[in-house]
């Protein structure tokens with residue numbers, strides 16, 4: 001069994017992000033959406049995601065991007081977001097414990113909600 005860790009430093013953030021995108025890449029619903037956009041730039045994408053979660057969870061401000069922008073035109077609906085959340089929650093629960101692990105799930109859920117609302121709105125207004 002995996003020894004669950006507290007998320008306290010960049011080391012655990014890197015582990016969380018690597019494990020999560022490992023699941024995403026081999027997922028039947030989400031894998032191809034990511035592969036089509038990211039192609040062979042996975043290293044850069046993962047580095048960006050380390051910074052994003054480091055900023056969100058550890059308040060170490062290394063991410064300065066616009067999180068929503070690349071999602072605006074994705075061909076995604078609630079099924080995709082449900083799967084994204086399922087894989088994220090699974091990754092957290094299988095490997096981590098404690099306050100930051102709970103916060104990671106909370107923040108992911110809230111951002112997924114906001115992204116979905118925005119995408120829904122954009123899809124409606126562009127019809």
Ligand code: HEM
Pocket residue numbers: 030033034037038045048049052065066067068070071074076080081084107108111112115
């Ligand atoms: C169905 C769900 C989702 C899909 C298919 C998806 C897909 C993607 C893709 C393909 C990119 C990379 C774009 C590129 O590098 O060209 C990206 C970037 C990103 N995603 Fe998502 N995503 C999803 C949900 C989320 C959620 C819920 C969050 C928030 C926790 C999130 C946070 C980010 C961030 C921070 C970036 C980097 C933005 C930047 O360029 O600065 N994504 N996503």
